[in-house]
Amino acid sequence: MLKIDIKILDPRLEKQLPAYATPGSAGLDLRACIDHLMTIEPGAAHLIPTGIAIHLADPGLAAMVIPRSGLGHKHGIVMGNLVGLIDSDYQGQVFVSCWNRGHIPFLLNPLERIAQLVVVPVVQVEFNVVADFEQSHRGANGFGSTGKH
Numbered sequence: 001m002l003k004i005d006i007k008i009l010d011p012r013l014e015k016q017l018p019a020y021a022t023p024g025s026a027g028l029d030l031r032a033c034i035d036h037l038m039t040i041e042p043g044a045a046h047l048i049p050t051g052i053a054i055h056l057a058d059p060g061l062a063a064m065v066i067p068r069s070g071l072g073h074k075h076g077i078v079m080g081n082l083v084g085l086i087d088s089d090y091q092g093q094v095f096v097s098c099w100n101r102g103h104i105p106f107l108l109n110p111l112e113r114i115a116q117l118v119v120v121p122v123v124q125v126e127f128n129v130v131a132d133f134e135q136s137h138r139g140a141n142g143f144g145s146t147g148k149h
């Protein structure tokens with residue numbers, strides 16, 4: 001198993017530490033490290049601190065901040081940037097852009113789980129500039145070119 005350095009910046013999270021090591025869970029739950037109940041109005045996005053910092057260190061890794069399915073589906077709380085990308089050299093606090101894409105205000109409680117973080121491999125590539133590609137079956141067809149069925 002890969003070991004990733006993590007800093008707990010908000011002491012209130014010390015109690016939650018076991019949640020960062022749940023076997024079989026793909027995502028690390030990210031909590032809203034806010035001091036007071038806050039309202040996210042429909043259409044609004046707020047940058048929420050999570051109280052943690054990670055340092056992936058390896059350029060072959062990245063982390064993605066993605067919605068929790070229940071919050072996203074039932075309450076319309078997703079990421080304002082759709083997916084947050086954490087670079088391998090980033091060492092600052094992880095923030096979550098919480099966007100209420102729903103129609104009613106959402107009440108966010110301190111330490112509530114608002115998103116999840118997954119570590120993913122990133123293939124390091126070098127782009128080779130060419131005038132023409134070797135022909136492929138699809139060519140430049142896309143955006144529904146194969147029809148619906």
Ligand SMILES: O=c1ccn([C@H]2C[C@H](O)[C@@H](COP(=O)(O)OP(=O)(O)OP(=O)(O)O)O2)c(=O)[nH]1
Nearest residue numbers: 065081083084085086087090093094095096097
């Ligand atoms: O949801 C997110 C997205 C990004 N970040 C942090 C980690 C990431 O490494 C850094 C920069 O993100 P990105 O490169 O996507 O931001 P940018 O808008 O292109 O800014 P920059 O000029 O800082 O790269 O911000 C977060 O904490 N949460």
